Amino acid sequence: MTAAHSVFVSDAVGSVPALLDVGNAPRAVLVLAHGAGAGMEHAFMARVAHDLAARGLAVWRYAFPYTAKGGRRPDPRPVLTATAAAAMAAAAARFPNLPLFAGGKSMGGRMTSGAVADGTAPAPRGLVFLGFPLHPPKKPGVARAEHLRDVPCPMLFFQGTRDALADLELLRPQTDALGARATLHICEGADHGFAVLKRSGRDAEAVFAELADTVTAWVDGICRTDGAHV
Numbered sequence: 212m213t214a215a216h217s218v219f220v221s222d223a224v225g226s227v228p229a230l231l232d233v234g235n236a237p238r239a240v241l242v243l244a245h246g247a248g249a250g251m252e253h254a255f256m257a258r259v260a261h262d263l264a265a266r267g268l269a270v271w272r273y274a275f276p277y278t279a280k281g282g283r284r285p286d287p288r289p290v291l292t293a294t295a296a297a298a299m300a301a302a303a304a305r306f307p308n309l310p311l312f313a314g315g316k317s318m319g320g321r322m323t324s325g326a327v328a329d330g331t332a333p334a335p336r337g338l339v340f341l342g343f344p345l346h347p348p349k350k351p352g353v354a355r356a357e358h359l360r361d362v363p364c365p366m367l368f369f370q371g372t373r374d375a376l377a378d379l380e381l382l383r384p385q386t387d388a389l390g391a392r393a394t395l396h397i398c399e400g401a402d403h404g405f406a407v408l409k410r411s412g413r414d415a416e417a418v419f420a421e422l423a424d425t426v427t428a429w430v431d432g433i434c435r436t437d438g439a440h441v
Contacts, residue, residue: 244319371401
């Protein structure tokens, strides 16, 4: 079931819309931010939310202010991180007895981890990156990962081998440096949007299933380690 909600960010920003996908007796909640080029209602976001809800996770999607207004240019970083923090707080208030996880697709995940790293938001049980955008296309670098050293909670990186925004040869040393806090899951043949080539022998259904199964298993593992009920 998908239900409409809203998240109050600040007096200056106002509120942004949110969507909650939840089945019967969820055992954890995941706050999921969209990427830079598509909003919370994009087909990818909707499918991920549906699949995770079917596996027992409540998924709290939300819009950044610029997409809520129909814009295409992302808000300034402080607005994005403040929105991520507000969405996490709203989900925690809605599900006070459930373990809270957060993250998002591409930019959404990076802004969520940025909010945690700089103290804008308290650390959740864990962060989920669906395609961490390590660098712009054709501009390899690792500066975008520097803040991750200040994130105290476990992190899951679900990355495609054809992701033009994350050269795996650059990303692996970054996740290795995070030690036990980081889990890197490689999705064979997937690009930044998790599309796969026909010649790979895989299809979208297989990728969505792999994504949902991986995230759910990781969340359950964190909850068991922390002693939360799963």
